[in-house]
Amino acid sequence: MRYTVLLLLIFSFVTSLNAQEFKLGKISKEHFDIPLSKEEKAAPAVFLNKYRRTNFEYRDDLDGWLLYTTVHEVIKINSISGFSYGTKKIQLFNEGRESEAVKKVEAYTYNIEGGEVVKIKTPKERIIKNRINENLDEVTITMPEVKQGTIIEYKYTVESSYYEIDDVIFQEDIPVKNAFAIIESPQFFDYNKFIKGYRDIISNDYVKLRQENASFELRNPFGGRTSKTLTNRIKYNDIVSEYHLQDIPALKEEPFVNNMENYRISVVYELATVEFKKGIKEKRAKSWDEVAEYLNNPARVAGQIDRASFLEGVSDTLKRKSVATLDRMNFAYNYIQDRMTWDRGINKYRSQDLKKAYYQKKGTAYEINTLLVSLLKRMGLKAAPVMASTKDNGIPIFPTVDGFDYAIAAVYYDNKWILMDASGKNLYPGLLPERVMNWEGRLLKENGESLSIPLFSSEHSDNKSSIIVSINKKGEISGKCRQKYSNNEGLSIRNILKGEDQDYQEDVLKEIINENNVYDVVFELENSSKPTMISYGFKTSNYTEIVDDKMYLSPHLFLEKPENPFKASNRELPIDFIYPRIVENTITFKLPKEYTVDSMPESIELKLSGGLGSYKIAFKQVNDQSIQVLSSFKSNSTLVKADAYNEIKNFYAQIVAKEKEKVVLKKK
């Protein structure tokens, strides 16, 4: 439910739009005097104006539409850290016959010298085009004479043969005072619009009549060209949306955010239909079921699932080993996991080949998990691929093939779908890696339907430690520790340690617990489906202090939570806890016989509202010479709204303060 914030459809209002006050090449003293708020002044630079127009032109010579996007931006540079805005980069894509080109670039620098505005035009040779790779060019404009207080201005138009309208971005990493955007599309193109970010966006929508000269070549009866050309005036409507936003704060990075781009204030356009022939609307936008259908096409990987005859032999061999569903699932999973290496490549849904991947023994997560589905189905299990988007890719805002960059596999057993990803060597059925624990995926059913599957983990990952220590009269501690990490906690430890030599593993452990004298270390990392276990002995004198006749003991040893991870005084964006977790510590102390317990901290229990989390700690005197500290921390949520920030920050602060409290021992 909370994710729907991102998916609000635009509701239209009619407002009057201010006339554009910024004319290219005409920045005057008044523009320098535009008052800035405290935040705007403190920022490295500020957009005084951010103008964008996207429109279509019918190009008679090309017999088709071209998309033009004009950008006109005026930026005031406040400080040295804003100098980077003096260099503007424009990226241009091309693929096959589709391409983009930049037209009419102009850029200026304005400075106040002796009370007058001095304007400098960026020379042509300072506008450089660079080929980044075969599909991407970059035009760099380096504007001259940029100083503190400078205003820079540039305007350019990108001509594109793609009909996809780039996201209309209003929020930048610096504040934006005024943003205007005008998106004009001929009636032949229908777009769906989606809002991103925490702000209402209101557009002024209207219809504008346009006329265009178009020439039509007459065709001869056999379809060939004739020399006859007719020129016609065509009339049509442009659908126009105007946006005017003011005083947009900078998008500032906050810790515990999955992907900042999910929250940038912008409007996303999706091409819904095109009408190239009168009355015939070609559908371009897709429902989830249509995306599923597209992917289930025989030419696509999912379509190849039932045709992977090269898996026949393996399938037969594995099938013979057991008839039980879970056994078969594990055999298939282990086989694919062992065989295949994830190439970390970005998934290309349109160009894959299961057979090739299988024989090369490597591929994208999509290929690996689709192979797994194929094998599972061959072995008689009910299995399906689940399309997913990684955290880096963000949240797919509307149903689209490109919104996904990953796939996992699912097996139906005992009335539920078990999710699995064979692309990581330390994973097992039921455990997904963090990279794909993002919002929800779409499970592709055989009948062409699709199903929404939550990818956030509902299961807790445990981190449990039990320590037994004895303290001598000098305050020296020697102890034995056993730690158990399950699910994603176990996975992250395995990913670091598995396959490394013992020396390295021990070094990492020493770093984690910040202790040097560690011995008898045993790691249990091999069986991925079991929790990771680490056990070791240690000696230290770091947690006690003797003052006069008293000994002060830090009762959590190296398990103490040293600082509050939440430092900022306020919060804008939801907090991503990645997965639910439980941290449980049991520490038993054998006290020196010369000492007795003088005081122990109070046992307490804390709870976050809405069942988000809890913390419990108890100090127990077991007998004269022994005490026990039991603590349990539970975080039940994945993505939490910013509203809860203060409560969460305070919750952590209380825990940190509590764990600093000492046990006091007194000389007998």
Place this chain on the structure above:
Amino acid sequence: MRLLILCCILLQSTLLIAQNSFNFSSNTIPEDLKKDANSIIIDERISVNIPAIDKQIVNTYQVITVLNKNGNRAVNAYEYYDDNMKIKDIGITVYDKNGEKIKEVKKRDFNDVSAVEGGTLYSESRIMFADYTPDEYPYTIVFESEVESKTTAFISPFYAAQDYYTSTLKSLYTIEVLPELELKYKVYNDDDSVLKINELTGKIVVEATNVKAVVPENQGLTISGIVPKIQFGLNHFELKGVQGIGDDWNSFGKWMNESLLSETKEVSEATRKEILALTKDAPTAIDKAKIVYEYMQNRTRYISVQIGIGGWKPMLANDVDQLGYGDCKALTNYTKALMDVAEIPSYYTVINSSSEKEDITPDFTSIQGNHVILAVPNDEEMVWLECTSQQTPFGYIGASTDDRNALVITPEGGKIMKTKKYDLEENKLLTTGVVTVNEAGAIEGDVHLESTGILYGSHFGLEFLDAKDKNEYYKEYWDYINNLKLIDIQLDNNKDEVVFKEDVTFSADSYATYVGEEMILPANFVTRSNYIPTRYKDRKQPLVISRSYNYEDEVTIKLPEGMNVKFVPEPIQVVSDFGEYTMSIVKEENGDLTYKRYLKVQEGMYPKDQYKAYRSFRRKIAKGDNQKIILTK
């Protein structure tokens, strides 16, 4: 007939096997080369051929066995090129652990992309590279390339190992040069004679075998200070169509001055007049230089470009004058042009910019360095000017260019000179203030920090952060104070004195903790150090402390009304070869406590067996900094 065909097929297939497998098995590698290694150079053959002053052909053949995923970084399956270079061939072949060929990438399948990510001033520098994702380890990769260049100013050095965690079974480097060009070389780090060097006329063959992997150590040497290497150079070379001389630094400098720098210094008449007017009344040459420097800082911005890219010739001063930006060469040359207008002598200076002090080798003349600064003579000394920063005070150079040999280019020729060294007294951080503790254990602090020398360089950047980032900075700086709230931050950057002052007011709840009736109050509020160097079972490298520092604190602690001091830690004094630490807390008559701390760290290269003593020194400091005061009601 049938038989014949069969024979042919058989014959062919044996040929194919010969090509498709590689005579390698990880068993044949000596165990001591596997130790600490993520990758092993099995066989490397680099041959450099310079048949003419404007032609250099480099053939590389490299067989690397990668033992685990961390070893992938040793595989450098790429070549750079530009307008002056041509990659004639490039390719990789990958073999699995049994020596079976599993992948081959030919030149046409290499990626060809721009080498300057987000490049701004130059666009001709490019890179060709191959993608390969290993499935399993170990694997062996053969990289081959042939690159032809018109530049002979740069010759790849020979390294016995390129990086940490990589060992070398065998590496062979052959260089053959037209004798008239006068090849020369210099050997580094080869006290144990690991390198076999065979010198013939116009030809040198170097071989290294069985070089063990090096593991980096905390506060140890850099890899370039450990691994044997050879630098090569020519007395006559060509650089982007310009012939150069490298007999000695003097003539090299003369050449640079005449060929690369002489025609680049004109500025507009308006700028000329402005400079003359600005400097007209300044009493001394140094005052004038400062005016010129600050004029340049206010007029320009730095656009980052590596020195080798875009050539060694700076952009014209006049262009910088018009555009107001440039890379380090352009901005330094421009500043020099302005100094010339004001008739202040100044010298273009080539240097290595890096946090570890890296010299321009005094006794080996060749193109070196990765950065350019300006030197202005002041009596017997030089004032060094960093021209790429708009903030740096006049004459201040930070930790990236201090205390190292640089090539100063004077009209009489090149000279090697050492840049400014910041000594113990200069590198100082003074922390003073008042901290008030209330009965609940919360504190309020009013703290003043003053940093000079190298420490100025690590603090003054704060001025340019926005309010939110400043807050975050202090929350990190005092990360041991939980619940820190910043109330006020006042910064004062005194560029004339090169002192950075910070006045910070903050509060923090539950700083002190209660145990029953007793309040435990950590005594060091604002300069706590918890740094304890990593322990090594068998330390191999000397301990390197690159700069001396001194830290002095004096904090007045105001205690809550009605509470008595039950315990105050005893004064601590630790003296060691590496410096000194003292801490004391004194009860004042008015009931306040005065906390004093002094820490001095002495630069030096200490023998490896002293590392343990250094750890013990740091541990004592950490312990001293974690002392607690106990109060009771």
